[in-house]
Amino acid sequence: MVRVRLEGIKMSWEDFQLDIPHLEAKAGEFLTLLGPSGCGKTTTLRIIVGFERPDKGAVYFGEKLMNHVPPYERNIGIVFQDYALFPHMNVFDNIAFGLKVRKIPRNEIEKRVIWALELVGLKGFEKRYPEQLSGGQQQRVALARALVIEPQVLLLDEPLSNLDAKIRERLRGEIKRIQRELGITTIYVTHDQEEAMAISDRIAVMNIGKVEQIGTPLELYYNPNTEFVAQFLGLSNILELRAVEGKVCLGELCFNVGRDGKVKIFFRPESVYIEEGKTGEIVSYELLPGRIRFRIDIEGTIIIAERFLSEIPFSIKNLPKRVGVRVKQFSIIG
Ligand SMILES: Nc1ncnc2c1ncn2[C@@H]1O[C@H](COP(=O)(O)OP(=O)(O)O)[C@@H](O)[C@H]1O
Ligand SMILES: [Mg+2]
Numbered sequence: 001m002v003r004v005r006l007e008g009i010k011m012s013w014e015d016f017q018l019d020i021p022h023l024e025a026k027a028g029e030f031l032t033l034l035g036p037s038g039c040g041k042t043t044t045l046r047i048i049v050g051f052e053r054p055d056k057g058a059v060y061f062g063e064k065l066m067n068h069v070p071p072y073e074r075n076i077g078i079v080f081q082d083y084a085l086f087p088h089m090n091v092f093d094n095i096a097f098g099l100k101v102r103k104i105p106r107n108e109i110e111k112r113v114i115w116a117l118e119l120v121g122l123k124g125f126e127k128r129y130p131e132q133l134s135g136g137q138q139q140r141v142a143l144a145r146a147l148v149i150e151p152q153v154l155l156l157d158e159p160l161s162n163l164d165a166k167i168r169e170r171l172r173g174e175i176k177r178i179q180r181e182l183g184i185t186t187i188y189v190t191h192d193q194e195e196a197m198a199i200s201d202r203i204a205v206m207n208i209g210k211v212e213q214i215g216t217p218l219e220l221y222y223n224p225n226t227e228f229v230a231q232f233l234g235l236s237n238i239l240e241l242r243a244v245e246g247k248v249c250l251g252e253l254c255f256n257v258g259r260d261g262k263v264k265i266f267f268r269p270e271s272v273y274i275e276e277g278k279t280g281e282i283v284s285y286e287l288l289p290g291r292i293r294f295r296i297d298i299e300g301t302i303i304i305a306e307r308f309l310s311e312i313p314f315s316i317k318n319l320p321k322r323v324g325v326r327v328k329q330f331s332i333i334g
Pocket of ligand 1: 016039
């Protein structure tokens with residue numbers, strides 16, 4: 001297990017600058033780079049691999065400076081979005097390829113390929129060709145091919161983006177299990193916040209070439225430092241209000257903030273509780289699987305609330321016009 005560290009990385013093209021003063025994946029950690037398309041996730045991975053040479057800064061594996069170590073000597077397993085399997089080779093040969101290049105003896109290759117196939121649940125598929133496999137199976141082969149070289153670091157760049165929802169969910173669970181089992185330091189790239197939350201030890205949220213915040217999924221979800229992080233991780237309520245004597249109110253809905261002046265109050269829809277009362281007016285609602293999402297107007301500001309159906313004290317067929325609103329968990333942005 002090795003720690004991966006970026007220090008003072010700068011890289012620029014005409015209309016894009018990547019600027020990462022410090023970023024690290026701890027030894028054995030599952031770190032995800034999460035951000036919208038074009039924010040610099042792939043470039044960051046390419047710098048770690050050594051495909052891209054930054055204008056400034058250093059890449060370390062443990063205490064070892066990697067800047068001048070060529071990609072093939074960095075001992076990294078990589079999985080891309082488009083499986084990138086060799087179409088004319090069967091599954092066995094696809095997985096064995098990296099070992100043959102490394103001149104590993106034949107019987108050792110066989111042992112390791114079988115081990116990798118078992119790991120990804122594809123034992124018995126050795127003789128198939130890529131075109132005879134589903135997208136999910138092809139991506140399992142790509143994962144086996146990355147792991148068979150026993151890399152010290154595993155990098156995955158949107159490995160599930162080309163698969164449909166059901167398979168994506170199953171495979172992300174598998175990736176997580178395998179990562180745990182091997183304890184391999186992993187950096188995973190995605191633009192899908194749900195995937196990032198489900199799979200990661202920590203997430204680094206990226207925006208326009210910068211890391212906006214890094215933390216555990218729950219830290220980022222309930223205590224975002226910026227509006228961008230808040231919005232990117234899911235539905236949010238953000239109220240800009242003026243606090244007086246340590247307290248801000250939107251109509252009857254009050255928050256103790258312990259400071260005065262302008263504040264941005266942040267809370268998730270599921271932190272909003274609905275009860276009997278007159279705090280706000282239900283403008284509309286949507287039914288979701290097992291849940292209901294309200295839009296509630298309080299003094300001209302719309303608040304989103306989400307509850308399980310079983311939690312609201314009214315029948316949906318007979319909703320009152322006005323309801324009581326309570327917020328159980330909030331944080332202050334900025
Ligand atoms: N070789 C390159 N030459 C010029 N611009 C590039 C190059 N590689 C990436 N970029 C630019 O860098 C930005 C970030 O790209 P990328 O790292 O691929 O983002 P992401 O993976 O988050 O979608 C984009 O604006 C892209 O156009
Ligand atoms: Mg990318």
